[in-house]
Amino acid sequence: xxxxxxxxxxxxxxxxxKQIVNGLSLTLEPGEVHAIMGPNGSGKSxxxxxxxxxxxxxxxGGDIRLQGTSVVDMPPDERARAGLFLAFQYPTDIxxxxxxxxxxRAISAxxxxxxxxxxxxxxxxxxxxxxxxxxxxxxxxxNDGFSGGEKKRAxxxxxxxxQPLVAVMDETDSGLDIDALRIVSEGINTFHSDxxxxxxxxxxxxxxxxxxxxxxxxxxxxxxxxxxxxxLAERLERDGYEPFMERTKAEVLSx
Amino acid sequence: MTTATLDAPxxxxxxPDDLRAEVEALSRSKSEPDWLLAFRLASLEQALGMEWWxxxxxxxxxxxxxxxxxxxxxxxxxxxxxNANGRVTRVPQHxxxxxxxxxxxxxxxxxxVATDIAEQAEADGIIVKPLSEAALEHxxxxxxxLGAVGQPLDxxxxxxxxIWTQGVFIYAPRGVVLDESLxxxxxxxxxxxxxxxxxxxxxxxxxxxxxxxxxxxxxxxxDLDESPLIHASVxxxxxxxxxxxxxxxxxxxxxxxxxxxxxxxxGRDASIRVTTAAFGADLDKQRIDLDLSQNGGFAExxxxxxxxxxxxxxxxxxxxxxxxxxxxxxxxxGVLTDESQAVQYGLIRIEPEGQKTSAHQTxxxxxxxxxxxxxxxxxxxxxxxxxxxxxxxxxxxxxxDQLFYLxxxxxxxxxxxxxxxxxxxxxxxDGVPDEHMREVIDELVEIQLEPARSNS
Numbered sequence: 001x002x003x004x005x006x007x008x009x010x011x012x013x014x015x016x017x018k019q020i021v022n023g024l025s026l027t028l029e030p031g032e033v034h035a036i037m038g039p040n041g042s043g044k045s046x047x048x049x050x051x052x053x054x055x056x057x058x059x060x061g062g063d064i065r066l067q068g069t070s071v072v073d074m075p076p077d078e079r080a081r082a083g084l085f086l087a088f089q090y091p092t093d094i095x096x097x098x099x100x101x102x103x104x105r106a107i108s109a110x111x112x113x114x115x116x117x118x119x120x121x122x123x124x125x126x127x128x129x130x131x132x133x134x135x136x137x138x139x140x141x142x143n144d145g146f147s148g149g150e151k152k153r154a155x156x157x158x159x160x161x162x163q164p165l166v167a168v169m170d171e172t173d174s175g176l177d178i179d180a181l182r183i184v185s186e187g188i189n190t191f192h193s194d195x196x197x198x199x200x201x202x203x204x205x206x207x208x209x210x211x212x213x214x215x216x217x218x219x220x221x222x223x224x225x226x227x228x229x230x231x232l233a234e235r236l237e238r239d240g241y242e243p244f245m246e247r248t249k250a251e252v253l254s255x
Numbered sequence: 256m257t258t259a260t261l262d263a264p265x266x267x268x269x270x271p272d273d274l275r276a277e278v279e280a281l282s283r284s285k286s287e288p289d290w291l292l293a294f295r296l297a298s299l300e301q302a303l304g305m306e307w308w309x310x311x312x313x314x315x316x317x318x319x320x321x322x323x324x325x326x327x328x329x330x331x332x333x334x335x336x337x338n339a340n341g342r343v344t345r346v347p348q349h350x351x352x353x354x355x356x357x358x359x360x361x362x363x364x365x366x367x368v369a370t371d372i373a374e375q376a377e378a379d380g381i382i383v384k385p386l387s388e389a390a391l392e393h394x395x396x397x398x399x400x401l402g403a404v405g406q407p408l409d410x411x412x413x414x415x416x417x418i419w420t421q422g423v424f425i426y427a428p429r430g431v432v433l434d435e436s437l438x439x440x441x442x443x444x445x446x447x448x449x450x451x452x453x454x455x456x457x458x459x460x461x462x463x464x465x466x467x468x469x470x471x472x473x474x475x476x477x478d479l480d481e482s483p484l485i486h487a488s489v490x491x492x493x494x495x496x497x498x499x500x501x502x503x504x505x506x507x508x509x510x511x512x513x514x515x516x517x518x519x520x521x522g523r524d525a526s527i528r529v530t531t532a533a534f535g536a537d538l539d540k541q542r543i544d545l546d547l548s549q550n551g552g553f554a555e556x557x558x559x560x561x562x563x564x565x566x567x568x569x570x571x572x573x574x575x576x577x578x579x580x581x582x583x584x585x586x587x588x589g590v591l592t593d594e595s596q597a598v599q600y601g602l603i604r605i606e607p608e609g610q611k612t613s614a615h616q617t618x619x620x621x622x623x624x625x626x627x628x629x630x631x632x633x634x635x636x637x638x639x640x641x642x643x644x645x646x647x648x649x650x651x652x653x654x655x656d657q658l659f660y661l662x663x664x665x666x667x668x669x670x671x672x673x674x675x676x677x678x679x680x681x682x683x684x685d686g687v688p689d690e691h692m693r694e695v696i697d698e699l700v701e702i703q704l705e706p707a708r709s710n711s
Contacts (some may be wrong), residue, residue, distance in 0.1 A: 052663050055655065061374025080665035092660040102661070105674070109665030141678070142660075158664065 003068025005030050005197050006166045010165040012061035013043075013050040013222075019060060022222040028166060028197040035208055035233060036202040038219030039241040044201045045089060047219070048170035051199075052086040053079050066166065081109055083165030087155040087172050091141040099154070100138040101126075103161055110162045127160040131187050148175035156187035167191070168199045173207035185210030205237040220248045270329060271303050277329040278417055285387040288394060294401055295417045301406075302327065302413035314542070314571045317598040317630060322538045322567065323512050324484050327414040330449050332365035340415070349440045350506060350699075351469035354691045357435040358383035363442040363473070364641070365420050377646075378626040379431045383439075386422025388455060397424055400457045404490040404518045408544060412516045415488035417669035427497075434563075436465040436502075443472040445479060445508045452487040458497035460522070465500035472508040472535065482510045482537065485665035491519035493527050495549070500528045502687045504696060506535040509564075513538065519545040521552035524577070528553075529685045533560040533568050534699050538599035540569040547574070547581040547609075558587035559683035559696070561703040562595030569598040571664045576609035585616035588683050590676050592704065599631040603646070605639050612642040620650045621679060623672070673704060 004030040013021035020043045024207050028034055038044050044078060050057040053076035071079045094102070103124065108114045115123075128135060130154055143151055152172055159167055169188065173181055188211050192198055200211060208216075208230065216232040217224045218241070225244050226232065278299055282292040307325040308315040338646040346368045357376040360383050361369035372383055382389060382396075390397045407413035423439050443450060458464050468489070485507055493499040499519070507513055515538035518529040533539040545554040560568045567589060574583035589597050620629030633646035653675050661671035677700055684696045 002296070012443065052659075054659055075668065076662040077665050077667050077671070080663055088661050088663075092656045093656070094657050094660065094675060094678055095679035102664070102674070105666055106661075106664035109667070162664065189466060232673050 003065065004028065005067060007063070007065040008051070009065065010062035011050075011059070011064060013046055014058045014060045015046060015056060020222050021050065023062065024219075024222065024224055026217065026224065028199060030197060031194040032215065033192065033200065033211060034199045034215045034217065035202060036217045036219050036224075037202055037205070037233060037236055039203070039245070042219045043222035044203070044219060045170060046222070048086060048089070048168050048201050051168050052084065054078055058106065066217065078107070079195055080164075081112070085159060085164035085167045087159060087161060087169040088166065089170040089174065091143045091151045091155055093141070093146070095141050095144045097142050098138070098209040099142055102142050103138065103158065106158065108159055110164075123161060127157055130190060131157055132183055133157065149180040150175065152176055152180065152184055153187075156184050159191050160187060163191070164196065166197050166199065168200050168201065171203060172200070173202055173204060182210060184255045205233045208233045218243050218244050260609070261544050269303070273604050274299060274303075274327065274329070274418070276462070281329055281420065286391065287387050288390055290388045290394070290398060291401075292389070298402075298413055299414035299418070300561045300627060302410055302417055305413055308412055311559060314487065314600055315599070318540055318569060318693045319538065322482070323514065323540065324482065326449070326484065327411075327418055328449055329418050330365070330420050330447055330451065331503065332420060332444065332447055347442060347473045349442055349469070350471045351438075351440060351467070351504060351692065351695055353436070353689060355435050355466070357381065357433045358424060358437045359438040359440065360384070360429055361440040362421050362423075362440070364444045364447065364477050368442075369440075371469050372532065373435070376433060378545070380428040381431060381433065381437070382424060382426035383437055384424050385619040386419070386424045387456060389424035394700075395425075395649070396426060397455075400455060402490075404492060404520050405546070407488075408516050408518065408542060411486055411514055412488050415451055415453055415486050415516070419423040419451045419488070421450060422453040423455070425454070425456040425464070425466055427458045427464040429459040431459075432463040433465065436657035439466060439468045441468075441470045443470060443483070443485065443507050443511070445472055445474050445477045445483065448481065449484040450486070452485070454487065454489040456490065456501065457492045458494060458499040458525075460494045461496040462494075463498040465502070467689055468501065468685070468693055469692075470502040470505040470507055472506065474506055475535070477508065479508065479510045482512050483508065485511055485513045485536070487515040487517075489515065489517040491517065491527050491529070491628055493519070493521050493525040495522040495525055497522060497525045499526065500530075500688050502530040502689075504532040504534075504687075505539070506699060509535060509537055509688040511536040514540050516542045517544070519554065521545060521547050521549065521554050521581070523549035523568035525549070526555070528555040528557070528686065530557040530683065532684070532687075532696050532699070533558075534703055540571070543570065543572045545574055545583065546577075547583060549578040550578040550583040552578055554583040555686075556585040556587075557683045557686045558589070559680050560589040560597065562589065562591045563593045563681070563703060564595060565593070567597075568595070569697065570601070572599075572601045574603045574614050576603070576605040576612045578609065578612060580611040581609065582613045582616070585618075587618045587631075587635070587685065588680055589619075589629065590621045590623060590680065591629060592623045593625075596627070597629040599629075599648070600634070601632070601646070602634040605637045605642055605644070607638045610641045611686050612639060612644075614642070614644045616646045618648045619679075621676060622650060622652055623676070673701070676704065677701070
């Protein structure tokens with residue numbers, strides 16, 4: 001029996017001794033799109049960053065497995081090379097480091113060998129064109145002086161270039177106007193194939209109109225309290241998170 | 256910080272009569288005109304009448320006293336590598352040899368080992384010559400500008416004008432605009448001990464010149480009995496409307512104590528831009544003092560360094576505003592590994608008449624190891640009321656979020672750290688007016704980071 005592509009198994013994550021993610025489990029199979037939706041403070045960003053191995057977050061329990069192999073003890077760069085990708089909610093600017101240099105190093109790291117210059121140029125132009133980005137864009141420093149929309153597009157550009165197995169998208173839709181949202185969503189859809197899986201972490205339902213999820217999960221207080229198909233997202237859009245939060249509170253009180 | 260006892264500096268190395276005789280012999284050996292000898296001797300008397308720094312002065316308080324020799328000796332270059340005809344027999348490759356230039360002079364062992372000038376530059380009247388030679392060929396020019404930048408800043412500076420063995424005169428006539436940089440290459444003769452440089456750069460009205468002053472050592476691995484002192488007095492003059500750019504990149508022998516005094520006089524609507532990159536010396540203290548007495552002037556100071564081991568790298572700067580509507584900007588960025596230390600003492604001084612001044616300074620230090628430290632001290636002395644000033648100083652590690660971002664793209668931590676560090680320094684290196692030179696600086700940054708980083 002082959003292992004699932006990506007498994008989050010009873011994961012517990014703490015930040016400075018405060019536990020934020022409380023035993024979360026989720027399995028992604030190749031070709032799937034999962035959406036995790038949750039209100040502010042439900043642990044969305046903690047989950048996203050801990051999956052990638054941010055040093056500020058401590059794995060207090062459980063496991064994260066990529067193709068059956070635990071990544072919990074791997075540093076972030078090793079996870080990335082193994083095929084895990086995080087699209088950042090707030091991409092960090094790195095002045096003095098050009099996008100073109102950074103992207104080449106990132107692709108070479110992911111592939112385990114230097115990408116030839118010619119092939120790199122072709123690949124870059126192709127993905128830039130698809131995202132309706134100017135070639136001059138890659139001459140700029142990494143995320144430095146980028147508008148909110150440019151930063152998100154740059155994340156999708158990296159997604160397209162690095163071809164990960166599992167892409168965790170942390171609030172990729174936030175701060176985007178409707179045109180940018182469409183382009184970014186198309187970028188995600190073009191990347192998506194039967195070989196990879198996407199985990200969309202979002203507050204709002206609107207990106208799910210463009211990127212169709214197979215499964216939707218509701219995250220409250222670091223736990224998945226409800227899972228369903230795309231219609232669950234519509235229910236959330238209509239009723240908000242309130243009913244789920246009430247229920248969680250009631251459960252806590254009755255226990 | 257411990258309070259050092261301020262013992263009186265030793266004067267034992269200074270023997271006035273011997274120095275007078277040595278300066279005279281030095282000047283004669285270079286066949287200098289009498290007025291140049293007179294300038295040297297007057298400077299010597301000035302120096303003898305001054306005191307060494309004691310450590311109590313604000314601008315010297317943070318300098319490690321035991322590592323900067325208080326001494327002034329005339330270097331005897333006649334020994335080691337000259338042949339019977341007095342020619343240098345062996346010239347090591349200089350790390351900074353340019354690809355393209357408008358003019359070049361390379362000095363080693365007190366001698367010129369290479370000199371070149373582009374046809375156009377020569378036709379335009381550009382001068383790139385040893386100071387002694389220029390004094391013979393262009394006496395009225397050299398006499399006009401010698402010491403014109405003002406009184407010596409301290410005793411070293413005064414000695415520098417007296418006992419220099421490596422002098423150079425760079426000159427752009429009125430309205431002449433150079434396409435490529437001029438290069439002044441110096442190879443340190445590690446066997447010969449102290450070096451005293453005197454560099455005089457003049458950009459006449461409306462001219463544009465850039466000079467790259469690059470120092471390398473002949474044998475960086477030599478084990479020296481005594482730490483050599485390399486002193487440089489640099490005088491930059493930009494007449495009205497002129498644009499003068501000066502970039503100094505040094506990779507001296509590691510045991511060297513390097514001390515430089517760079518002074519600039521900015522004319523009306525003129526500009527002086529100084530960029531320095533420090534790599535080699537055990538102790539590197541740079542004093543940069545730019546004078547904006549005229550209206551509408553522009554002065555810029557950019558400093559870059561990478562320290563390792565126990566290096567001490569210090570910038571003492573002054574942006575001195577007297578003219579109306581002048582602008583100045585300072586940006587220093589350094590990276591410190593091991594137990595290296597940095598000090599930036601930067602003063603913005605605005606006189607009452609310096610209205611509409613815009614003056615800024617930013618000092619940023621990245622510490623890559625626990626033992627490294629930095630002490631940036633921005634100072635403002637403002638006596639005019641209609642000015643815009645700002646200062647910012649920072650000391651800290653590489654931003655963990657930047658490292659995480661790069662690592663999240665598969666880049667290993669050590670490589671990620673280097674990328675951030677090189678990016679951090681790139682903004683300074685970008686100010687160097689020569690592409691090849693920028694590449695060399697980037698390589699030196701890489702080399703300097705190598706030994707320290709590979710252990711971790």
